[in-house]
Amino acid sequence: MPVDPMVFPVPSRLLLLLTLFGLTFGLTLAGILARPIESLSLFWPVNAVLAGVLLRNPRHASTGGFALVYLGMVAADFACGSSWKPALWFNLCNLGAIVSIWYLMSRLPRIHRRLRTPHGTLCLFAACGAGAMVAASLACIVAAPWFEQSVRATWLAWFSEQFSTSVLVLPLLLTAPSPRALGRSNTQPIRLAPLLVLMLSLALSIGFGGPGAIAFPIAALLWCALIYSPFFVSVLTLIAGSTLIVAVAQNLVHFIVPQSEPGVTTLMSARLGIAMLVLGPLVVACVSHANRGLMARLEHQATIDHLTGALTRSAFTRRANALLDSRVLHTPHAPLTLMMLDIDHFKHINDQHGHAVGDQVLQQFALTLQEQLHEGELFARLGGEEFAIIVPGLAPELAQFSAERLRRAVQDLRISQAELQLTITVSIGLAGCTDATQSPPLDVLLAQADQALYRAKAQGRNRIEHAEGLRQRG
Structure with missing residues (x-):
């Protein structure tokens, strides 16, 4: 009643x-x-x-x-x-x-x-x-x-x-x-x-x-x-x-x-x-x-991408370089993996459904990845539909499982926009350094991961490729 x-x-x-x-x-x-x-x-x-x-x-x-x-x-x-x-x-x-x-x-x-x-x-x-x-x-x-x-x-x-x-x-x-603002505030000395x-x-x-x-x-x-x-x-x-x-x-x-x-x-x-x-x-x-x-x-505007909530390219560059410098000084034998990710056929989505739908895809894609990441991992939007992730403590030849988990999460994603239902896939390129190698400069790691990503695109998309010289397991 x-x-x-x-x-x-x-x-x-x-x-x-x-x-x-x-x-x-x-x-x-x-x-x-x-x-x-x-x-x-x-x-x-x-x-x-x-x-x-x-x-x-x-x-x-x-x-x-x-x-x-x-x-x-x-x-x-x-x-x-x-x-x-x-x-x-x-x-x-x-x-x-x-x-x-x-x-x-x-x-x-x-x-x-x-x-x-x-x-x-x-x-x-x-x-x-x-x-x-x-x-x-x-x-x-x-x-x-x-x-x-x-x-x-x-x-x-x-x-x-x-x-x-x-x-x-x-x-x-x-x-x-x-009282609500007090509950949200961070206590500082x-x-x-x-x-x-x-x-x-x-x-x-x-x-x-x-x-x-x-x-x-x-x-x-x-x-x-x-x-x-x-x-x-x-x-x-x-x-x-x-x-x-x-x-x-x-x-x-x-x-x-x-x-x-x-x-x-x-x-x-x-x-x-x-x-x-x-x-x-x-x-x-x-x-x-x-x-x-x-x-x-x-x-915040200089650090966080307003659309996806990921780090901006400049913020990612600063933090990634600091992470690599710290590895050299404090943990020279700690492995590290850099992943380069690119949404497949994203230009086609923008052309066919409009940029508003494209923005929705980027937001849902970024949210899906952030839910899969762990504390200490850097996640950034480098530009357009291209993203990067740095995973400290994980060697690139052992990162197949983590990359596959991200690929499957994106593949299972269902994006609803009005009456439209979209599915997307992602291609991933892996690079990094093992416990036996020195940390290369960030731009070298990015270039290696980008080459691996290019091969993943060329070989059919929705897949993972490692940089040259890295042994793949999985």
Whole structure:
């Protein structure tokens, strides 16, 4: 009996909304409990975290989702004994920051929103600034009765805290890899030198002190940005920025601001300065990551044939020469076989069925051979329908069985294209060196294998021939 596909989404949607409410409630409760008594928080990461969660999960960013966020924050205030008026008005300011950041960042393409470009990082700083302005302005309008400071001081206090915290926290959430990406990533050892230098620079900031001390870690952060991923750099900027803000708040760096501007405090100035300092490392991290990705793609294009997935001729030449050089230096008595393979009557396939079918034949042929190969064997497309395989550790006079296995796999291949069914065959020429012979140059091996391949073609195709002077077994 068919099942109505609309039966299950409602509970699933409800669970997601309850999760959003619970996350908001928990984050707000933790922020309230960590807040000094009768004072604004040194850090209030709730707004930045929720903005990041909504940007990473757009289906939550609805009217109902924002309403649940607001209710979650108000409920946490009530749970801590706050009266209803400050709970409603203060959290309206927080909601204003969340909505502003979300709205501005959600307008960007995904590549910018995930901070994979310098443009995205600059837009994030602008969005954090706008969100902080909205929160600070609302605080001056609706929350002024609960502050003893002037309107100017209230605005600066809210803006500096909201801006600095958002700039430190949001990049971490927006660049965080998904669980699926983590599963695909290759674990590589982390270079410790930049990390150690960063820790040392933070220690020097606290030990040396003075207004300039907040700039000490910038060189180490830039070094980290050249080495690490944007996500890890975001983690480091959060750690460095938070450490400096706490150090300033606790007067550990003796950061003094001349009071020429009424309402400007040491902590406000430090927050804004630290927030601006992390812009450089984040932009550099994005540029460096993009360059590494570009170089990896260029390397892949130069190494792997885009149609068949085999090595390109130039990549094969480099690796084969390295293999032959290694044989000379380390294993001079190790045998080696080079196979030259050519699809029979491939020109006829292209002429009769078109190049699209020909490409399909090349792809299926290459895939069939790759399934038969073992680790350490080099497989390359030399051009057109001609391929080469190097099998280290196998003497050419003993390679008949391996070559026959490849020939049969190709002969048994059935290629379907629309209503067309094709079968193909391959001719193979063998050359190489035994344990008693020196490694000839690669171009000599290729020429010998090519001559053997020519004889296989001349003697009827779909067969294997050895280079002159090699004894055939099979």
